[in-house]
Amino acid sequence: MPWEGNIARSPLYNPPSVPQGVTLIEQLIIKNDRLRQLGDQPYLTVVGTEEDSTLTFSSVEPRVRRCASALRRRGLRRGDVVCFYAPNHLEYVVCNLGVVACGASALLVPFYAGEHLATFCMREKPRFLFTTAAFFNEDVRATVKKCPSIEQVFTFDPCNDDGATPVADFDKDDGTEFPNQADLSPSDVATIFLSSGTTGEPKGIEHTHASLLAVIQSSMEQASVGVTPFHLAHMSGYFTHILRLQHGGHCVMAPSGELLSLLASVEKYKAAAMWCTPRELVPLARDPELTRYYQLGSLVAIAYGGSHLGDGLVDQIRKKLPHINFIIQVVKPGTWECVGPEERGELCVRVPYLMKGYRGKPELTEASVQEGFYRTGDYGWVDEDGWVFLLDRVKDLIPVLGSDQTSVTYVSPSEIEDCLFEHQGVMTVGVVGVPHPEPNHHQIPKAFVVPVLHGSLTVQDLKDFVSSRLSAECQLEGGVTFVDDIPMSMAGKIQRNILQSL
Incomplete structure (x- = not known):
């Protein structure tokens, strides 16, 4: 019986064994033998408008070492903040891991949330800003001028602007200034994600080295090919890439909101898993031609999130893709405060990879996290066997x-x-x-x-x-x-x- 008082434990939940005293970079890069075993096999592919770009397993460690060493020479230290504002890019991953290796926190501003860039830069005072030449426009230049903390702008691609330095310069570094990971702590904040902002201004969500390691250890091994439309600044996109890096899988990042590109990537790379949102799944369920036009026989699982998807649409997709084990990943264990099985209420969860808190908002963190349980804001119920059913958002x-x-x-x-x-x-x-x-x-x-x-x-x-x-x-x-x-x-x-x- 999974119910213990008012707490329900999922029958699939198995608390992970998280390495103690280890940083994210130690686990993903330094101690990850798969990087050397898999060699030139692809780890990350970013789907482009003209051609795709790929990063191999063997190239990750030396490039991250050179990047971290170069940033260290430029004065980046533990506790600093570095801002990322760019579309998905191979250099995004390399530089992000390089920043985290230095003990700094990576502030990840989604490319579609540019209106919040100045606000968060003024608040968090980043030392560096990573972007692309195309994104380094007048608005971003204005943000840099307003934020004296930003000492330098780096672009993932060549840039003719004198105010930006291409990250290709990092490849000239010999890597000897790579930071000693023993000087860092697993409780250091590694990433600051932005919430979706559906109820107002986005909030900064802090994840530490330890909580990101728990994400890796809590998930099943993902050594297959997976295609996702999520951005690297979105937790789903970020988690997908670090899981593939740890477990030896191939992460293919397709453009957000472009269903045809997503399906074409599944076909091209023979993906076993596909991540998506209702933006992609609704037309997939409704359009009778899509599953006939694209060869999707390699798919064995679809994971979706973002908002509720009804059983009717799920059934339509199952009929079109009968070989798929359709999964909806939301949370693992759950508890309903003061209600029992089958009763509806607000779902609260306790997981080892819970965020550290909302950045700079201790009162909101205290209201959202109590005794290790996080109020998700999701409305639903838990059945007698501990299965969690999500129906809606409480605020909706x-x-x-x-x-x-x-x-x-x-x-x-x-x-x-x-x-x-x-x-x-x-x-x-x-x-x-x-x-x-x-x-x-x-x-x-x-x-x-x-x-x-x-x-x-x-x-x-x-x-x-x-x-x-x-x-x-x-x-x-x-x-x-x-x-x-x-x-x-x-x-x-x-x-x-x-x-x-x-």
Whole structure:
């Protein structure tokens, strides 16, 4: 029985054996015999518009050593911060590992979050900025001028700007100033990720050497080929690359949000695993031609995240790709505070690779982490066997007046979306809560729908469809609006705040 009081333990959860007193670079680079055993086999491939670029296992260690040594000569020390703002690039990985080897923290600003670059640079005071020649535009130059802490800008490719130095200069270093890892601590912050910012300004999420090592040790060996559209500044993209580096797999990074490129990469590299978001999975489920056009027989698993995906869409993909063991990776062990099996509530988890905290926000960290349990903000339940079922985000729930006309019932927008996805006339959909026309009546559900092409779908069709399948609280009393697209973040999350403003 996996339940212990109010704590449920997943039957698959096995606490990892995390090396003690070891830094991330010691584990990934110095003590990783696979780098030498696999030699010229590809470890990382970045899919390009014209051609792909690849980094081999044998080239990783010498390049990271030269990079770290070069940065050390330029004064980078333990506790410093270095900012990365660029698209996926082979040099991104090399320089990131070089920065971490120096004991500095890598501030990873996603390439699609440029509006937050200046804010985080002013706050974190990075010594260096890594980017590309194309991204070193007027806005980035203005940020550099506003942040006196930035001593130097490095570009991953050749740059004609006098204010930037190509990282190719690092290859001239002999590597003799590579930092002694014994001078660092596993509790040092290695990376600072940015949250998605769906509820406001993004937060800095700190991960230490120890928590990243726990990610590696907590995951099954991934020695196969895996294709992902996630950016290296996204935790999923970052974790994918370090797992492949540790376990001897091949990580293929396809452009974000480009389904055809993702599927073409699966076919080209005969990938066994594919990571994606609803941005890619919804059209994969809906378009009858995609799985016939691309050879996807090598796939054995699809891992997805970003937001909820209904069982109906999962079943459609299973029918198209029957050989796939479809997995949804969210969290491992979970606990519902003060509720038991099958009861819905907010999921709290305790895992060895939990973040250190929200950067510079101790009050938020204290509110989110209590006695080692992290409030995920996910709404769902745990069954008798300890399996975790995620339904929605707590912040997205719609408070509606209950059937007794006095109590408040929380309706999951994803539950309504799942229902609408079953209608063959619906391509994609987003549901939000809108104000009730009468005061003190909380909210009512409203759907924004992208219909399939050449359809004759009506608002009443969809209202009747939902009425015949869901409870009274889930009815589309707020109406239905047909739109050309559902706004989604680069991480594949529906931007419900934008829908509510339409």
